[in-house]
Amino acid sequence: MPLKKSLILLTMTLLALAQGCNEQSTQTSPSSEVTPAVASRNSAAVDDKPAYGDMLINGSIGDASVLLPVLASDSSSGEINGLIYNGLVKYDKDINLVGELAEKWDVSEDKLKIRFFLKKGVKWHDGKPFTAKDVEYTYKIYVDPKTPTAYSTDFLKVTEFKVLDDYTVEAVYDKPYAPALGSWGQGMLPSHLLEGEDITKSPLKRHPIGTGPYKFKDWVTGEKITVDSFHDYFEGRPYIDRVMTRIIPDLATMFLELKALSIDQMGLTPLQYVRQTNTKWFKDNFNKYKYLGFGYSYLGYNLQDWKFKDKRVRQALTMAIDRESIVQGVLLGLGAVTDSPYKPDTYWYDQNVKKFPYDPEKAKQMLAEAGWKETNDEGVLLKDGKPFEFTIITNHGNDIRKNAAIIIQRDLKKVGIKVHIRVIEWAAFLKNFINKRNFEACLLGWGIGIDPSQIDIWNSKKTGESELNFINYQNPEVDRLLDLGASTYDRQERKKYYDKFQEIIAEDQPYTFLFVQYALPIINSRFHGIEPAPVGIGYNFTKWYVPKRLQKYTIQP
Amino acid sequence: MFLNEDFVRRIGKNKMAMAGLCMVAFLFCVALFENELAPYPPDRIDTSNILAPPTYQHLLGTDVLGRDVLSRIIHGAGVSLSVGFVAVGISTLLGVMLGALSGYYGGALDKAVMRFVDVMLCFPSFFLILAVIAFIGPSIWNIMIVIGITSWMGVARLVRAEFLSIRERDYVQAAISQGASDARIIFLHILPNAMAPILVAATLGIASAVLIESGLSFLGIGVQPPDPSWGNMLTEGKDNIEIAWWLSLFPGMAILITVMGYNMLGEGIRDSLDPRLRR
Numbered sequence: 164m165p166l167k168k169s170l171i172l173l174t175m176t177l178l179a180l181a182q183g184c185n186e187q188s189t190q191t192s193p194s195s196e197v198t199p200a201v202a203s204r205n206s207a208a209v210d211d212k213p214a215y216g217d218m219l220i221n222g223s224i225g226d227a228s229v230l231l232p233v234l235a236s237d238s239s240s241g242e243i244n245g246l247i248y249n250g251l252v253k254y255d256k257d258i259n260l261v262g263e264l265a266e267k268w269d270v271s272e273d274k275l276k277i278r279f280f281l282k283k284g285v286k287w288h289d290g291k292p293f294t295a296k297d298v299e300y301t302y303k304i305y306v307d308p309k310t311p312t313a314y315s316t317d318f319l320k321v322t323e324f325k326v327l328d329d330y331t332v333e334a335v336y337d338k339p340y341a342p343a344l345g346s347w348g349q350g351m352l353p354s355h356l357l358e359g360e361d362i363t364k365s366p367l368k369r370h371p372i373g374t375g376p377y378k379f380k381d382w383v384t385g386e387k388i389t390v391d392s393f394h395d396y397f398e399g400r401p402y403i404d405r406v407m408t409r410i411i412p413d414l415a416t417m418f419l420e421l422k423a424l425s426i427d428q429m430g431l432t433p434l435q436y437v438r439q440t441n442t443k444w445f446k447d448n449f450n451k452y453k454y455l456g457f458g459y460s461y462l463g464y465n466l467q468d469w470k471f472k473d474k475r476v477r478q479a480l481t482m483a484i485d486r487e488s489i490v491q492g493v494l495l496g497l498g499a500v501t502d503s504p505y506k507p508d509t510y511w512y513d514q515n516v517k518k519f520p521y522d523p524e525k526a527k528q529m530l531a532e533a534g535w536k537e538t539n540d541e542g543v544l545l546k547d548g549k550p551f552e553f554t555i556i557t558n559h560g561n562d563i564r565k566n567a568a569i570i571i572q573r574d575l576k577k578v579g580i581k582v583h584i585r586v587i588e589w590a591a592f593l594k595n596f597i598n599k600r601n602f603e604a605c606l607l608g609w610g611i612g613i614d615p616s617q618i619d620i621w622n623s624k625k626t627g628e629s630e631l632n633f634i635n636y637q638n639p640e641v642d643r644l645l646d647l648g649a650s651t652y653d654r655q656e657r658k659k660y661y662d663k664f665q666e667i668i669a670e671d672q673p674y675t676f677l678f679v680q681y682a683l684p685i686i687n688s689r690f691h692g693i694e695p696a697p698v699g700i701g702y703n704f705t706k707w708y709v710p711k712r713l714q715k716y717t718i719q720p
Numbered sequence: 721m722f723l724n725e726d727f728v729r730r731i732g733k734n735k736m737a738m739a740g741l742c743m744v745a746f747l748f749c750v751a752l753f754e755n756e757l758a759p760y761p762p763d764r765i766d767t768s769n770i771l772a773p774p775t776y777q778h779l780l781g782t783d784v785l786g787r788d789v790l791s792r793i794i795h796g797a798g799v800s801l802s803v804g805f806v807a808v809g810i811s812t813l814l815g816v817m818l819g820a821l822s823g824y825y826g827g828a829l830d831k832a833v834m835r836f837v838d839v840m841l842c843f844p845s846f847f848l849i850l851a852v853i854a855f856i857g858p859s860i861w862n863i864m865i866v867i868g869i870t871s872w873m874g875v876a877r878l879v880r881a882e883f884l885s886i887r888e889r890d891y892v893q894a895a896i897s898q899g900a901s902d903a904r905i906i907f908l909h910i911l912p913n914a915m916a917p918i919l920v921a922a923t924l925g926i927a928s929a930v931l932i933e934s935g936l937s938f939l940g941i942g943v944q945p946p947d948p949s950w951g952n953m954l955t956e957g958k959d960n961i962e963i964a965w966w967l968s969l970f971p972g973m974a975i976l977i978t979v980m981g982y983n984m985l986g987e988g989i990r991d992s993l994d995p996r997l998r999r
Contacts, residue, residue: 415958
């Protein structure tokens with residue numbers, strides 16, 4: 164009897180599998196409206212002027228979670244949202260704030276009021292006009308305590324929000340707040356579709372409507388997200404007709420797809436950049452770009468752990484780690500050692516920040532000063548009879564972090580510190596370890612925002628569960644400097660506060676700052692108009708184009 | 721006892737068993753003398769020489785951190801074998817205990833144990849292991865224990881069947897009529913005569929435990945870095961298969977040889993014990 168049952172079960176699963184396969188194959192086969200154009204590369208009429216048409220297929224490691232910028236905090240969603248939505252302001256290629264949906268703005272003399280004058284004639288993807296009502300709705304939804312958003316901090320500083328007329332709004336602050344202007348770069352939401360609705364249940368989470376250069380077409384969960392160019396876009400119709408983001412959760416597989424020309428763009432790993440893409444074929448078919456990414460990796464110490472309470476110990480740890488060899492060995496030189504929470508080639512980075520170069524002998528000496536003198540028979544340092552032994556945790560799926568941890572483990576062994584490594588799947592990593600402060604040291608990375616305010620990460624009060632100061636760093640002077648920095652508009656004066664802040668952080672070494680990686684995008688060479696700038700390459704995406712003779716796909720909407 | 725001269729003679733003639741035995745013995749030697757055999761420490765990092773193809777310095781090449789692949793495979797042997805043995809030890813112990821109780825006492829106890837076996841067999845064991853490991857966290861000890869407690873059912877069934885038949889033999893009946901205690905009958909009279917199939921099952925069990933461990937490590941929830949494990953090495957190899965074939969080929973071959981060795985040995989023992997195959 165049990166045998167029979169299990170047989171039935173088995174056939175049912177097989178059937179289900181077969182159906183699954185069928186579905187998949189129809190989805191992956193090129194849809195009828197997209198057909199590769201007949202190659203006409205050698206046609207006589209050589210005309211490389213900008214032309215409309217073609218499709219760019221992007222490879223992405225992870226699927227988006229939600230296509231509403233107020234709710235999304237993952238980078239996969241962020242990239243798609245960037246095509247669909249606009250903010251009032253944006254950063255241009257040289258990292259200066261310029262208007263996007265705002266024509267211009269006035270900041271009052273006392274820096275307490277910002278008045279935005281909105282562009283006229285901007286349309287939502289459904290044809291309705293964009294007005295001050297939408298800005299008001301967006302502001303309200305961000306500050307609504309019921310909205311589960313990670314970005315309310317900036318908007319909560321607004322004490323009063325006024326709609327002056329259909330195209331003028333004013334935000335009032337009770338004290339000057341320097342990041343305020345940049346914070347209005349958040350994606351504006353359509354009030355006519357969302358007003359009065361529960362945003363967490365809105366259908367726009369999966370079928371977004373924005374004002375951006377691309378309008379949503381479809382989203383097959385775990386497989387691909389397609390957006391089409393918005394012909395009425397207020398900055399002009401984008402040249403590339405369609406952008407498809409294919410979700411390929413494995414970088415090696417994604418690279419094979421790139422080689423098969425079935426995707427046009429991906430971010431390379433250092434190994435792929437150095438060892439696998441230097442052939443003539445690659446040079447003929449792809450362009451590679453390289454710029455310092457907006458983010459850094461660090462080893463953070465849980466300062467509530469008795470071993471890490473002494474700053475001499477933390478400085479010694481930094482000196483014991485050969486960071487240059489991590490950059491050479493793991494990043495293959497495609498990165499830079501960093502000593503500060505700011506990007507080394509930007510204005511806010513303090514060139515004079517104290518550096519702790521690799522010096523294991525000095526590190527040993529400093530550990531001895533801090534009381535770590537004796538060793539046990541394994542050669543591990545002891546203090547009060549307890550060995551210097553700790554676990555570094557990092558997230559699964561990031562080989563660069565894992566390999567950096569292995570090098571750190573080796574380096575610290577040389578000075579008598581025993582390190583264990585634990586690699587944990589991301590969701591569990593955040594939930595059970597980081598948010599619960601259940602770790603000794605963690606190897607992680609932060610994205611570096613363009614505005615230098617880093618209150619969320621370093622303020623003494625941001626240590627609650629799920630808040631970002633999870634290493635429990637507390638320094639009243641840092642709190643004061645960060646508050647001063649946030650309320651100062653003058654760039655030079657502001658920089659003084661942040662320079663001082665960087666000096667204190669360097670002295671305290673709550674993190675061992677490890678490295679900044681290069682972003683290594685590779686893009687099919689039929690795409691023209693890409694101009695690398697300090698901010699990266701994506702800023703002028705709507706001006707990228709494929710000359711008529713090189714176009715690969717024909718899009719019939 | 722089954723380990724009589726006749727058995728030794730027959731297994732000596734069984735080519736498959738001998739080939740398996742050689743492979744297994746070879747692995748034991750490698751694991752036992754890992755420090756003497758490995759040309760480098762397995763965690764020696766050399767970032768100036770990453771992904772080097774096989775050369776005289778590094779007979780099987782180096783990996784993404786410049787570590788010697790040969791040394792890591794040699795050290796991985798110990799990991800694989802210990803996982804195999806401890807896991808099978810646990811599963812055999814459990815299986816023999818439950819199978820013996822069930823087969824000897826019969827009745828309601830037998831029914832209960834056998835239904836429990838059916839329930840356990842319903843779960844696809846690899847996914848059960850994945851779920852449990854995700855819950856309690858990966859470590860080499862957890863893996864050994866979890867593999868052990870999810871793979872005892874086959875042994876339990878075998879042992880029960882043996883007990884059912886041996887229990888009716890005359891010498892057991894004689895022992896019962898003389899008033900021997902249950903424990904004495906189980907351990908002295910029945911169990912030694914049921915050893916043969918247990919040994920075969922255990923040998924085959926080691927092969928599958930080694931495979932499961934490699935599978936778990938391949939998925940990143942097995943043995944944790946920097947301890948070398950063949951499964952871990954394969955994962956790293958997979959990402960670089962186009963530029964560094966040696967990272968996938970050699971650990972894969974190590975797994976192949978181990979699993980094949982145990983399977984051949986197990987099958988060989990079974991054939992030599994099977995009276996129907998006697999010539």
